Structures are given as C-alpha cells and as structure tokens.
Amino acid sequence: MSDILIVDDERDIRELIGDILEDEGFSTRRVGTSDACIAALSDQLPALMILDIWLKDSDMDGIDILSKVKRETPEVPVVIISGHGNVEIAVAAIKQGAYDFIEKPFNIDQLLVVIRRAMETSRLRRENSELRRAEATPTELVGSSPAFRSFRAQLDKVTRSNGRVMLMGAPGAGKETAARYIHRNSPRAGAAFVTMNCAAIEAERLEAALFGRESEGQQVEPGLLEQADEGTLYLDEVADLSPETQGKLLRVLVDQRFQRVGGSAQINVDARIISATARDLKREIAAGRFREELYHRLNVVPIHVPALEERRSDIPELALHFIELFHQAEGLPARELSEDAAALIQTMSWPGNVRQLRNMIERILILGQDRGAIEPGELPGPDGAMGAGSEEERLILSNAIAHLPLREARELFEREYLLTQINRFGGNISRTANFVGMERSALHRKLKSLGVVTSAKTGARIAALIDEGEP
Numbered sequence: 001m002s003d004i005l006i007v008d009d010e011r012d013i014r015e016l017i018g019d020i021l022e023d024e025g026f027s028t029r030r031v032g033t034s035d036a037c038i039a040a041l042s043d044q045l046p047a048l049m050i051l052d053i054w055l056k057d058s059d060m061d062g063i064d065i066l067s068k069v070k071r072e073t074p075e076v077p078v079v080i081i082s083g084h085g086n087v088e089i090a091v092a093a094i095k096q097g098a099y100d101f102i103e104k105p106f107n108i109d110q111l112l113v114v115i116r117r118a119m120e121t122s123r124l125r126r127e128n129s130e131l132r133r134a135e136a137t138p139t140e141l142v143g144s145s146p147a148f149r150s151f152r153a154q155l156d157k158v159t160r161s162n163g164r165v166m167l168m169g170a171p172g173a174g175k176e177t178a179a180r181y182i183h184r185n186s187p188r189a190g191a192a193f194v195t196m197n198c199a200a201i202e203a204e205r206l207e208a209a210l211f212g213r214e215s216e217g218q219q220v221e222p223g224l225l226e227q228a229d230e231g232t233l234y235l236d237e238v239a240d241l242s243p244e245t246q247g248k249l250l251r252v253l254v255d256q257r258f259q260r261v262g263g264s265a266q267i268n269v270d271a272r273i274i275s276a277t278a279r280d281l282k283r284e285i286a287a288g289r290f291r292e293e294l295y296h297r298l299n300v301v302p303i304h305v306p307a308l309e310e311r312r313s314d315i316p317e318l319a320l321h322f323i324e325l326f327h328q329a330e331g332l333p334a335r336e337l338s339e340d341a342a343a344l345i346q347t348m349s350w351p352g353n354v355r356q357l358r359n360m361i362e363r364i365l366i367l368g369q370d371r372g373a374i375e376p377g378e379l380p381g382p383d384g385a386m387g388a389g390s391e392e393e394r395l396i397l398s399n400a401i402a403h404l405p406l407r408e409a410r411e412l413f414e415r416e417y418l419l420t421q422i423n424r425f426g427g428n429i430s431r432t433a434n435f436v437g438m439e440r441s442a443l444h445r446k447l448k449s450l451g452v453v454t455s456a457k458t459g460a461r462i463a464a465l466i467d468e469g470e471p
C-alpha cells in the first residue's frame with residue numbers, strides 16, 4: 001500500500017486530507033511540525049509527501065523541508081499546499097523541485113488527480129532510471145586489442161577465486177565495469193554488487209554507511225558490508241579515504257567482523273572486496289597519505305586496467321558499441337562510423353578514457369545529423385586531438401625515423417608519425433597518403449600492421465589478426 005506523509009500545522013486540514021486518502025486506499029502518516037516531519041522521514045521514506053508551506057511552531061518551513069528532501073531523497077515526490085494568495089511561493093517551490101501545488105481551499109477531486117499523477121510520474125521515473133542503469137551497464141566487456149585481451153584474461157582468472165582484487169587505472173578506463181564483470185562471472189553473481197565511493201563519503205558517516213546502524217525500538221539499518229553479504233563490495237577511489245577511515249576499514253579487514261553503530265552484536269559477513277584507484281598508491285604510501293598495511297590487505301591481486309591510449313585499436317569498436325547502446329536505450333539515431341572518423345578517433349587524446357568516448361558519442365548522436373555515417377567534421381576539433389602535428393613536430397619525427405637503426409623503435413615512431421599525420425588531415429586517409437608519399441592502399445596496410453584499424457566494422461577482426469601475428 002502506498003504510504004503518504006501529510007505535513008500541515010492545521011489539524012483539521014491534516015485529518016481531512018488523511019481521511020480522504022485512506023478512503024481511497026492509501027495509508028497515511030500525519031504530522032504537524034518540521035521536527036516530526038524529519039523524524040517521520042528518517043523512520044521510513046514515504047511514497048509521496050504533501051507539504052504545507054507555512055508551519056507554525058517549527059524550526060523549518062515547508063520550503064526548507066522541500067530543499068532538504070530534494071537534496072537527500074530526490075525520488076520522493078512532494079506536493080505543496082499553499083494558502084490562498086501564496087501562489088508565487090508555490091511556483092518558487094516547483095522551481096525547487098516540488099511536483100505540483102494545490103491551493104487552499106481545495107476540492108477533493110483536484111487533490112486526488114494531483115496525487116495520482118505525482119505517484120505515476122515518480123513510478124515511471126524510477127522504472128526508467130532502473131532500466132537505464134541496467135542498460136548502461138554493459139553485459140560484455142568491449143575490446144579485442146592485445147592489451148585488452150590480456151587484461152580480460154586476468155579478470156577471468158580472478159572470477160574463480162575469492163581473493164581481494166585491486167584495480168588500478170586511469171579515470172574512466174573501466175575499473176567499475178571490470179569489477180562488475182568479475183562479480184557477474186563469479187559464484188557470487190546471485191548476490192548483490194554494492195559500491196561505495198570512498199571519495200564522496202565523509203569520515204563521520206563512513207562507519208554508519210559501512211557497518212549500518214541500530215537503536216533500541218528502531219529499525220535496524222544494515223550497512224553496505226551487510227548488503228554485500230555473499231556478494232561483492234566495490235570500494236571506489238580508496239586513495240581518497242581519510243587516514244581515520246583507513247584505520248577503521250583496516251580493522252574490519254583484519255577482524256573480518258564488526259558491530260553496527262549503536263549495536264553490540266558481532267556481525268560476520270562474507271563479502272568479497274574489490275577496490276579501485278586512479279592514483280599511484282605506492283607514491284601515496286611514500287608520502288604518508290596511505291597506510292601500507294591497508295594497501296597490502298586490499299592489494300592481494302593487483303590488476304592494471306589499460307587506458308584507451310594503450311589500446312587505440314579498440315576505440316572504433318567501442319564507439320560502435322556506444323552508438324548501438326544509445327540507440328537501444330534512448331532511441332538515438334543508429335549511425336555508422338566513417339572510415340576517416342574511425343581513423344581519426346584513434347589518434348585523439350582521451351584523458352577521460354572510455355567514459356569520455358562514451359560521452360562524445362552521446363553528444364554527437366544528440367546534436368549531430370540524424371542519419372548517415374559520423375564524419376570527422378562532427379568530431380571535436382584540435383583541442384580534443386593529440387598534438388596535431390606542427391611542422392616542427394613532423395620534422396623531428398621524420399628525422400627520428402630516418403636515423404633510427406632499431407626496427408622496433410622505428411616502427412614505434414612510424415606509428416606515432418602516421419597517427420599525427422592522420423590527425424592533422426582530419427582522418428582523411430587519401431590526403432594523409434598523399435602527404436606522406438604513399439599509395440592509399442599501402443597506407444592502409446601499413447596502418448593495419450602497426451595496429452591502427454582503418455575500418456570500424458572489421459576492427460575486431462584486424463586486431464585479432466595482428467594479435468595472432470605477434471610473438
């Protein structure tokens with residue numbers, strides 16, 4: 001049954017609204033002050049709140065309560081009751097996130113219509129966001145470059161064990177995605193995957209968040225560790241834990257059990273811990289910012305998550321994957337990637353890694369053409385590109401290539417040189433070939449042999465061929 005919290009300082013109005021709603025099959029809780037309202041909210045979140053703007057004998061008025069609710073639990077829809085002549089305030093409340101307002105004196109039908117609509121909208125919004133979350137979480141890890149395959153092989157190995165894993169990699173490289181992959185393919189897949197962002201949590205709240213809370217006569221609030229029982233707890237950005245919270249976490253890892261805040265019983269849980277960091281923890285330890293013992297406890301199996309620059313040939317395949325994802329989930333146009341665009345995106349710099357690529361694709365699909373292949377002109381300009389070949393840079397590179405005796409080093413420079421030139425010519429293979437004095441087909445072959453994919457569709461196949469050709 002849907003629970004509605006009614007907040008009004010006038011008893012008659014509270015009781016009237018409450019009785020009407022109960023007749024309609026809703027359950028209600030009724031309070032007259034801001035303190036009672038806050039207590040009711042922390043006791044249990046309602047499905048909807050009806051809130052009077054003016055509250056006598058209260059520390060907070062309706063607008064203060066509204067902003068607290070929208071900040072802390074935005075999923076609870078709030079319908080404002082305003083007195084006659086307070087419409088301006090009610091409109092301001094809507095701007096702050098209230099769903100709608102009803103003006104006193106109101107008629108019952110109008111009240112019921114607003115409430116039913118608010119409930120329906122909030123249900124749809126909840127379903128949509130759950131759907132989106134499910135769709136935004138890839139069911140597979142996309143990538144077939146040698147670097148990515150060796151990374152995936154390491155993940156596959158640890159899925160079978162139960163050991164703690166530390167994922168180290170640049171922002172947006174796919175650490176959480178990798179952690180979810182491990183969980184989903186492990187014997188723990190049937191239980192929860194719970195995440196805690198260590199950078200976002202304050203030291204005072206960590207204990208309650210991690211261990212939960214209980215008090216006499218009140219409900220027990222299980223913490224993240226308990227929620228992850230038999231499943232996996234993902235600790236994101238562990239390097240950002242304050243020294244104090246590092247100590248607390250270490251204690252749990254050592255003792256393997258804990259007490260809820262306010263409770264006395266020892267609780268044992270079986271949660272696998274996977275942690276992640278974008279920072280160099282050894283350096284953090286040397287600088288005295290991270291506890292070495294915690295590092296060793298968490299870092300049982302270290303896995304490096306390769307940045308996009310270490311696996312450029314995966315970029316077109318990932319771009320196509322995101323086009324398909326946004327097409328399926330959001331109805332955005334299902335476009336192709338032109339050969340030139342596929343070449344160009346491999347030369348760009350991607351400090352935000354897969355997330356940046358994903359955002360770029362989303363932006364292009366929203367703002368760009370409705371159909372046809374994505375062309376280099378739709379990609380971000382030189383600012384988003386790798387050092388786009390100044391004349392001086394080109395000379396340095398070609399001199400280096402001309403004088404380098406070692407084949408491997410020569411290939412490396414050649415690759416960088418060719419990438420720079422493709423970038424400079426906006427991904428246009430013909431113009432690049434012309435400039436570097438090669439036939440177009442020869443340039444294609446050369447790029448393939450250097451691990452640069454010139455066709456998005458065949459990208460995976462080519463990467464596989466290159467991989468097989470490697471020692």
Ligand SMILES: Nc1ncnc2c1ncn2[C@@H]1O[C@H](COP(=O)(O)OP(=O)(O)OP(=O)(O)O)[C@@H](O)[C@H]1O
Binds near residue numbers: 136169170173175321
């Ligand atoms: N191999 C992959 N295949 C498909 N999608 C991926 C892959 N790796 C990452 N993504 C997508 O890229 C985005 C960023 O990935 P994720 O959140 O896992 O990165 P992260 O390294 O945990 O980021 P942060 O450093 O900010 O915590 C997500 O939308 C994720 O779905």
